[in-house]
Amino acid sequence: MQPQRVDILDAVADGASLARKRYPCRPEANHNSARKPGFYFTCWPFYNGAPTAAAVSVPEREAKWQQRWDAARLFEAEPDPGHEKYFVTFPYPYVNGYPHLGHGFTLLRAEMMARYQRMRGRNVLWPFAFHCTGTPIAAAAQRVAEREPGQLRALEQMGITGALAESLAEPQAWFEHFPERFQQDLQSLGLAVDWRRSFITTDQNPAYDAFIRWQFNRLREGDYLRKGSFPVVWCPERETVVGDHDRISGEGETPQEYCLLKFRGDASMLVAATLRPETVFGQTNLWVDGSGTYARARVDGEEWICSQQMPAKLRLQGHEVEELGTIAGRELIGQRFAAPGVDRELMVLPADFCDAAIGSGIVTSVPSDAPDDWQGLADLQDSAALCEQWGLNHKYIKEIEPLAIIDSGEFGTVPAPALCQQMGVRDQHDRTRLEKAKQQLYLHSFQHGTMLDSVGMGCAGLPVDAAREKVCAALIASGDAARYYELTGPARSRWLTDCTVKIVEDQWFLKYDDETWTARTREALGAMTLFPRKARAQFEHVLGWLRDWACAREQGLGTRLPWDEKWVIESLSDSTIYMAYYTVAHHVNSLPAAKLGEELFEALFGDGDPNAVPGINAKQVAEWRAEFEYWYPYDLRVSGKDLIQNHLSFSLFNHTAVFSREKWPRGFAVNGWVLVDGEKMSKSRGNFYTIRQLIDRYGADATRLTLCNSGEGLDDPNWEASFADTAGRKLERWLRFVAANAGSGRDELHPSDDWFAAMLSQAAHDARCACDRMRFRTAMRRLFFELPRHYRWYLRRCGTPRRDLLHDYLSTVTRGLAPIVPHLSEEAWGLLGGDGFASEASYPDGEPAPATLLRGEALVQRTHADIEAILKVARIESPQAITLLVAPDWKWQAVGLAAGLADERGRVDMQPLMKAAMAALPAAARKEAAAFLKRWVMQEIPALGPGWAARYAEQLDEEVVLEQASNFLAATFGCEVAVAPAGDATGGAAGKARQAAPLRPAIFVK
RNA sequence: GCGGACGUGGCGGAACUGGUAGACGCACCGGCUUUAGGUGCCGGCGCCGAGAGGCGUGGGGGUUCGAGUCCCUCCGUCCGCACCA
DSSP states (O other): OOOOTTSHHHHTTSOHHHHHHHSTTOOOOOGGGGOOTTTTTTTSSEETTEEOSSOSOHHHHHHHHHHHHHHTTTTOOOOOTTSOEEEEEOOOOBOSSOOBHHHHHHHHHHHHHHHHHHHTTOEEEOOOOBBOOBSHHHHHHHHHHTTOHHHHHHHHHTTOOHHHHHHTTSHHHHHHHHHHHHHHHHHHTTOOOOGGGOOBOSTTSHHHHHHHHHHHHHHHHTTOEEEEEEEEEEETTTTEEOOGGGEEEOTTOOEEEEEEEEEEOSSOEEEEEESOGGGGGGOOEEEEOTTSEEEEEEETTEEEEEOTTHHHHHHHTTOOEEEEEEEEHHHHTTOEEEOTTSSOEEEEEEOTTOOTTSTTSEEEEOTTTOHHHHHHHHHHHHOHHHHHHTTOOHHHHHHOOOOOOEEOGGGOSSHHHHHHHHHTOOSTTOHHHHHHHHHHHHHHHHHHOEEOTTOOTTOTTOBHHHHHHHHHHHHHHTTSEEEEEEESSOOEETTSOBOEEEEEEEEEEEOTTOHHHHHHHHHHHHTOEEESGGGHHHHHHHHHHOOOEEOEESSSBSOEETTEEEEEEOTTTSSSSTHHHHTTHHHHTTOOGGGOOHHHHHHHHSSOOGGGOTTSOHHHHHHHHHHHHHHOSOSEEEEEGGGIIIIIHHHHHHHHHHSOGGGSOOEEEEEOOOEETTEEOOGGGTOOOBHHHHHHHHOHHHHHHHHHHTOOSSSOOEEOHHHHHHHHHHHHHHHHHHHHHTTOOBOSOOTTHHHHHHHHHHHHHHHHHHHHTTOHHHHHHIIIIIHHHHHHHHHHHHSSOBHHHHHHHHHHHHHHHTTTSHHHHHHHHHHTTOSSOGGGSOOOOOOOOOHHHHHHHHHHHHHHHHHHHHHHHTTOSSOSEEEEEEOOHHHHHHHHHHHHHOOTTSOOOHHHHHHHHHHHSOGGGHHHHHHHHHHIIIIIHHHHOTTHHHHTSSOOOHHHHHHHHHHHHHHHHTSEEEEEEGGGOOTHHHHHHTTOBTTBOEEEEO
């Protein structure tokens, strides 16, 4: 679970060789050098000679709060009926390494949500567990046992040597070491997890094992499982399935289904694999490799002629095979065989593009639609000598003609010859052109082709893709063909052997393809909250696209299928509803095996009777059941976006199968993958960081702040080292600020108090809304970067802040940051005299600031900026006096008229406006009003934007506002600042006065 | 190839339902504090241009009074394409 494509898997599970393969140019770096405990903190306790508030080092402080939370059992969740719950989960990580930056980002999102919801008053359950199911740990342990150098080097890179490394030859040692270290590291990061509920998977944990068995019995009862066969990539050497990670080359190659056509002869039959069975109607001959040697084999009672590699492959694909000997390709040439699907006998001809070692070594020829076939035929028809060489009748060969079977639109009904000519194919050895022609034609006829009326088997008029399936199915049914698999390309296992395809029989599948089940799951999805909302499209697509999932393996660690013990349940299938297990994990984890029967889990999670559970009294079972009922379903599951197409969708499917509607999941949150300074993280790039390294270097809070800052949404988050470098300093500065200001301030009122109160309230409101949408980065920036700027302006305006506002400000930021940097917040909370833990305080909230409240301060800011601009343009260094001339009432009246006439885009027609103005305005102002309104409509409105009218709907007493700010402005510009009505202006100011507009006083500088 | 997401300054990234693009942070440049700094505070900072002004959200086209935002197309990046965690 929780794959990290760049994680330890690179080195541990896959071997260092694979990591090097991906990034061949980068040297390996040893990151233990970054780990110098304490070095970064040596400069921290003192700044400018002043002690920090805490007067302890950051690691000490963080450890202190972690211990206090622990001692207070703050995060140990207990049901509390009547108290609203919130249940957050993170897909348990696969524990073959230490937690790293890649885990950190996603993990922190769950963590921040858990802490946020707690502060919103919810009873939060935030548990954690460890995944051990599958092959990687087993394989890695095996490799340690075999002392494989790559594996040992990988361990060494993690700092694992000596006795510990030796011990990892046993999988059990992995289960013990890594979960423990995971927990330690995450505790050092300050995670608010209820660790009592932790567990590991597989039969190493009997309780979990029993739970998974119960789950699968339920699935089987509900008919969600089926049995079938399944093609897998196979290493014949090791006799094992080979996943992508187990390959040296050929990553991404998968089994591909072919239709294996049978051509009946007197004693034996030729077999030819094709991807285009619908073209059997156009067959004219067969191709073999004249210089090759073929195998004769008895396959399922029939005598087949095929390539020499094929009998072994057929055996792996479930056929009875007895090899009988060989036959030279040359001997086949000129013979005739009855073709499948058509009532014709075809002659075997030689072709150089046909290789006895590829596929069956025999190819059916459809010259109308296959460029290779056409060119092979053309080459023979053009050369009497060639025919003679193979003992063929040239005259007969020349009579072979392509048969039109498919209408390929603009390519015509006999496209291959035309295309070969058009592309200038010289002969059958002109591979580049032929490949190109083939690609082009196959794709085109697959998408646009229609079967002609001349074809049989009820395919006339069908689109090519439909005909393909129909023909293949019919031929198999009549015994004229068989299914056959080949890989899409060559793949080589880590054991240096070419892979092939094996059919696994009796494979168990989860029927994710089932329509009814999918519809139910769609319904579940429809009711879910998704973060971000954009992820829904992908989920919806995946539900339709998922096919039946082979849910059991013959190898690896895990839980055995209860009714078929040769099978081990695979890792994506034992991790779908286990979140329910968390609700009772601390109770059942330690139960003896005898008490872990079906009855227990049926009583806990299903319809079972608590009285029917052997060995546990009914009251106890009922209490546990009540805990499940209280906590379930989970409210949120947070993961990387790559799990949308498997784990998260599987989880949803299995919930709808096992649980009733009210227990279906409520929310998923998905995010991108962490980059490090814009680059993918990987060991081999030398930018791989474990959580431990980051904590040692930056401290938990600075690490968390940097992670929080690295991104939101589906885009890839980006860990910025430069941010991390300064994060600790920023946090310490805040703490010092709190220490220096807690409890201080004035008690008298100041005009700008209301403004700051409104800004504070607005910021709290914004942060709360952002957190509700899991936009913690936005919340953090709002409170930690933007709000302080407003505070600074406030300080400039009033000198000393009002006591209660200052306290609100400190408290708001402290609590608002608590989900992100909890240790620092606890410390600050203490300085502020807060009750209990900051972690349990209420998250700040507020109201959007009323526009009217902001207008006054906006006027001062605007005026301040205008004065600055004027001084700059006029090159005045030290003004003697500044006079602010406030617009007369009639201008407000005039603008109000314009606002009333504005349409929804804010535009105003001049004619009606003038008319209204002339009627309404005082007679004395009319002349100037015309000019003013003209300027207003032509110049101001376009600059103010569409919503301008609202800001002028109500008149502001500018004289009062500016008068109150005059001391501030005077102090700022070092001269006297007077405020006067524009109408009172005399002397030089009188000329300026005319420019005064509402919310834009005229400024006269002397 | 298919499905989904995305592409904005030197960099990370803002911009809610189309409405003055570049918030905020980093880097950088000034100024002031400072014995000196690694700290703090104030100011500047998309591009071209002396200026007025012009140009700017991957390229091209379209819808609209108005497009980073909607539509088409091309280029590029990320995730997934399965039995693997």
